[in-house]
Amino acid sequence: MISFWEVARRAETGPMMKESDFDMRISMTAMELAKEYEIKYDPSVYVSSDNTMADDVWRAGIELLLKCGVYNVSNKRVITFEEHEVKEALKHVVSEFEIGKGKDRIKIQARGVEDSKKSTIFSGPFGVETSLDVFVPLNQAFIQEPLVDVLFHGGHIQSICGVNTIRANSAFEVIAARVYAELMNQALILGGRPFMPIVWGVAAGVSSLNELGADSFMPKNPEDIFRAVMFLPELKLDDVLLSKTAHFMNYGYPLYAGTTPVIGGYAGDANTAAIVAVAEQIATFLVFGAVVNHIGPQHMRYRSQTNPASLWMNSVMGQAVARNSKLITTTSVTTAGRPGSMQMHLEAAAMAICSVVSGRNLLGPRPAQPLYPNHHNPLHARLFAEVAHAAIKLKREDANEIVAQLVATYKDTLDFDKSPKGKTFEQSYDVRTLKPTEENLSLYKEAKSKLIDLGLELA
Amino acid sequence: MHMSKEEILKELREGVLNYDEERVKKAAMRALEEGIDPFLAIKEGLTPAINEIGKKFERMEIFLPQLTIAAKAMEAGVAILEPALDKSQGEKVKLGKVVIGTVQGDIHSIGKNIVATMLRAAGFEVIDLGVDVAVDKFLEAAERAKADIIAASALMSFTKVMQRDLVEYLKSVGARDKYKLMVGGGPVNEEWAREIGADGYAEDAIKAVKVAKELLGLK
Numbered sequence: 001m002i003s004f005w006e007v008a009r010r011a012e013t014g015p016m017m018k019e020s021d022f023d024m025r026i027s028m029t030a031m032e033l034a035k036e037y038e039i040k041y042d043p044s045v046y047v048s049s050d051n052t053m054a055d056d057v058w059r060a061g062i063e064l065l066l067k068c069g070v071y072n073v074s075n076k077r078v079i080t081f082e083e084h085e086v087k088e089a090l091k092h093v094v095s096e097f098e099i100g101k102g103k104d105r106i107k108i109q110a111r112g113v114e115d116s117k118k119s120t121i122f123s124g125p126f127g128v129e130t131s132l133d134v135f136v137p138l139n140q141a142f143i144q145e146p147l148v149d150v151l152f153h154g155g156h157i158q159s160i161c162g163v164n165t166i167r168a169n170s171a172f173e174v175i176a177a178r179v180y181a182e183l184m185n186q187a188l189i190l191g192g193r194p195f196m197p198i199v200w201g202v203a204a205g206v207s208s209l210n211e212l213g214a215d216s217f218m219p220k221n222p223e224d225i226f227r228a229v230m231f232l233p234e235l236k237l238d239d240v241l242l243s244k245t246a247h248f249m250n251y252g253y254p255l256y257a258g259t260t261p262v263i264g265g266y267a268g269d270a271n272t273a274a275i276v277a278v279a280e281q282i283a284t285f286l287v288f289g290a291v292v293n294h295i296g297p298q299h300m301r302y303r304s305q306t307n308p309a310s311l312w313m314n315s316v317m318g319q320a321v322a323r324n325s326k327l328i329t330t331t332s333v334t335t336a337g338r339p340g341s342m343q344m345h346l347e348a349a350a351m352a353i354c355s356v357v358s359g360r361n362l363l364g365p366r367p368a369q370p371l372y373p374n375h376h377n378p379l380h381a382r383l384f385a386e387v388a389h390a391a392i393k394l395k396r397e398d399a400n401e402i403v404a405q406l407v408a409t410y411k412d413t414l415d416f417d418k419s420p421k422g423k424t425f426e427q428s429y430d431v432r433t434l435k436p437t438e439e440n441l442s443l444y445k446e447a448k449s450k451l452i453d454l455g456l457e458l459a
Numbered sequence: 460m461h462m463s464k465e466e467i468l469k470e471l472r473e474g475v476l477n478y479d480e481e482r483v484k485k486a487a488m489r490a491l492e493e494g495i496d497p498f499l500a501i502k503e504g505l506t507p508a509i510n511e512i513g514k515k516f517e518r519m520e521i522f523l524p525q526l527t528i529a530a531k532a533m534e535a536g537v538a539i540l541e542p543a544l545d546k547s548q549g550e551k552v553k554l555g556k557v558v559i560g561t562v563q564g565d566i567h568s569i570g571k572n573i574v575a576t577m578l579r580a581a582g583f584e585v586i587d588l589g590v591d592v593a594v595d596k597f598l599e600a601a602e603r604a605k606a607d608i609i610a611a612s613a614l615m616s617f618t619k620v621m622q623r624d625l626v627e628y629l630k631s632v633g634a635r636d637k638y639k640l641m642v643g644g645g646p647v648n649e650e651w652a653r654e655i656g657a658d659g660y661a662e663d664a665i666k667a668v669k670v671a672k673e674l675l676g677l678k
Contacts, residue, residue, distance in 0.1 A: 024528075073590075165617070167621065265573070268523070268524055269522055
């Protein structure tokens with residue numbers, strides 16, 4: 001399989017081109033391939049059952065990657081791949097991976113379409129500005145959710161030492177990263193799962209280089225911690241990301257790699273975005289040799305991932321990858337409805353069902369565009385995980401029917417000015433006992449009841 | 460073969476609507492050859508077409524690639540017609556100059572690119588500084604271009620603070636009142652824009668055009 005060092009070498013020597021030309025090359029090539037393979041988006045379908053389309057999207061995704069490559073925005077060079085390299089790499093995919101220690105050691109697996117294997121649940125207060133006073137209890141509340149298998153990033157510290165909004169690449173960011181490590185340790189111990197696997201940092205945490213500021217105070221051995229490396233949409237990276245990857249490899253961290261193809265952006269419509277997403281899924285594996293390969297099916301207008309186009313794209317892309325490779329994959333679930341709202345529960349359920357029957361593991365849920373500090377609620381993760389585990393009994397056609405009914409409940413309130421605003425962690429939990437408020441618990445039960453009525457077998 | 464004014468205007472419109480830059484260029488040259496008022500060719504040929512493209516984009520019937528190609532076709536047409544405009548017409552065609560970029564520490568470009576494309580399509584002259592732009596670079600570019608608006612994008616919570624620094628920097632060097640300042644991006648909202656003292660905020664590219672026009676007192 002192609003080595004990271006060979007990829008890094010190509011990043012130094014590949015052909016040069018303008019970034020805007022690369023963006024348009026992706027767009028035009030995806031459109032040509034969609035036409036050639038007759039891949040069309042059907043807005044009436046949320047969970048596709050079309051195996052032929054899934055296989056065509058897979059082939060088109062590989063072609064896109066071979067024709068376009070991956071762009072290094074730092075030096076304007078294109079990293080190119082040959083077909084035999086892609087084929088060879090896919091033979092070396094790790095389809096099972098164990099991580100964590102003791103009772104918290106888990107096995108993460110590649111999943112197939114309509115697979116009866118449970119989805120691994122990655123969750124946590126990721127991407128949300130978190131104040132110091134609730135950082136530990138908020139993470140602890142996620143850690144104490146037994147169905148959360150992997151803690152995904154502890155939220156990012158917004159202010160410290162009297163600095164209200166920490167600036168990227170400032171000294172305070174290094175301090176925040178160090179404090180983050182300290183508090184994550186505390187949360188894991190207090191939560192009773194000191195060796196729970198975690199995904200340490202993502203781009204929404206601290207800037208890439210300052211993330212390394214906490215490395216010597218990491219809670220456990222490198223092999224128990226996923227480090228996150230994310231492409232820029234579409235099929236782009238930079239020198240900092242390559243450098244960070246080299247560092248992670250030097251110290252033996254397993255990698256969690258991904259990207260967020262943007263429907264409506266250079267990826268185009270849902271059909272072309274599915275092709276781009278497959279190319280990106282393969283590319284993150286080729287470039288990083290990642291254990292887990294992630295896609296967030298982002299949408300330019302909604303900026304959330306549970307809209308009809310993102311659902312369809314995720315199902316088609318997911319099935320393409322699941323039917324044709326043994327890659328371990330995740331899909332993220334970003335909702336327009338905010339924590340403490342019925343809409344967030346139902347949106348998260350829709351994407352969970354769509355993803356699970358399409359061969360994915362799951363990350364989420366989290367509110368989209370996290371504008372408000374401490375807006376997270378671990379009860380959403382609980383129901384999300386329960387739905388994911390119930391969905392392994394569904395066929396794609398059944399899943400589509402349930403998802404259609406769920407989408408009908410929220411499709412008119414996906415825009416941010418219409419979606420429910422939600423509550424902070426402190427408003428949803430007793431921060432001392434870490435018990436959800438009665439109101440929060442009632443909402444969870446009501447949402448669960450609605451999902452049972454739709455046909456999900458929830459305990 | 461002679462072409463009527465209506466036929467040429469139709470060609471200009473159809474060229475943009477069909478993402479055909481060459482067709483637009485040919486029609487624009489033909490307009491000049493046939494003695495058609497270049498201002499009319501822009502206002503009644505190219506502008507309605509790009510407005511229609513903007514609406515299609517807003518309805519998500521087309522996407523960023525098509526928008527970019529259509530805007531490029533429109534710009535190619537304007538580039539041919541513009542030199543033939545008299546001074547007063549020229550002032551009417553360009554709505555204003557916007558210097559745009561993603562703030563320092565942030566390398567996300569898609570949202571900023573969409574706003575830049577929509578502003579261009581609406582008739583603004585846009586100077587795109589790219590990503591990871593330091594506060595002084597915004598000002599230098601605005602001074603050089605004699606810009607009306609500075610627009611700063613940020614996609615991360617920890618980079619939006621650079622929008623605040625941009626406001627403070629402009630104030631510190633006595634340049635704040637020379638430019639209207641717009642901010643946008645994933646973690647940004649109206650409240651933040653108000654807090655840091657920006658003049659305008661838009662949550663998407665369509666609204667960004669509206670806000671830019673409002674800031675310059677245009678309809």
